[in-house]
Amino acid sequence: MKRIAILFWFINMSPILGSGQETPIAYLPQIYCDPGDGSVLVPLMVEHVEGCNAGQFSLVYSDQIISYIDTVRTLDIGSNFFLDFNRDNPGTLFVVFASPGPLTEGVGALLEIEMLLQSDLDIGEITPLTLVDFSMGNADNVDFVTEYSGQLAVAKRGDSNQDGRITVADLARISDGIAEAASPLSHIERWASDINRDEILTMEDIELIAAIILHPSPVIRKIFRD
Ligand SMILES: [Ca+2]
Numbered sequence: 001m002k003r004i005a006i007l008f009w010f011i012n013m014s015p016i017l018g019s020g021q022e023t024p025i026a027y028l029p030q031i032y033c034d035p036g037d038g039s040v041l042v043p044l045m046v047e048h049v050e051g052c053n054a055g056q057f058s059l060v061y062s063d064q065i066i067s068y069i070d071t072v073r074t075l076d077i078g079s080n081f082f083l084d085f086n087r088d089n090p091g092t093l094f095v096v097f098a099s100p101g102p103l104t105e106g107v108g109a110l111l112e113i114e115m116l117l118q119s120d121l122d123i124g125e126i127t128p129l130t131l132v133d134f135s136m137g138n139a140d141n142v143d144f145v146t147e148y149s150g151q152l153a154v155a156k157r158g159d160s161n162q163d164g165r166i167t168v169a170d171l172a173r174i175s176d177g178i179a180e181a182a183s184p185l186s187h188i189e190r191w192a193s194d195i196n197r198d199e200i201l202t203m204e205d206i207e208l209i210a211a212i213i214l215h216p217s218p219v220i221r222k223i224f225r226d
């Protein structure tokens, strides 16, 4: 099964929440996919949900970009949860989860959603990943959680500088990233530069982009993807 590197913004909510009550929140990342990736893994992050032992939410997405929800599985702080989901309606995922005991950790990844991509995606296509009616709680109180939706955008892996082509300029850009140069890579530039999908930029990524420039055939690119 192909797994693409998951990149996400860690959103610092402190300025939003202020210094008062810690409001429970849930959010999805901003992620990218290459048309050849086949599938993406999307983590659902939560904060300030300690004490909760049940919850539910819906996720609305474009079925022009995401063909099917392959599965939903618990993760990290949610690993003790029972989880079930309904994907009968394309474009909407409905998830419920519960645990025999309250969460002792309130911050982290709760679950991940594996999404299969449509086969005919174009660079630049975008779907919001919209959380709807997210609620969590326990027998004493179930309340709505503040939701921050995510986004999935189709981009070209290897096109580090995002100019639509894979050239020596991309080699230069990833070199900037490895050297942590004065002009730091943006979120999408860093994703596009991580050819081997190990979530760090190294000389191996440079070697792979160089090989794509030298051997631009689809067969060679498939070897790199696998
Ligand atoms: Ca480029």
Ligand SMILES: [Ca+2]
Pocket: 193, 194, 195, 196, 197, 198, 199, 200, 201, 202, 205
């Ligand atoms: Ca890498």
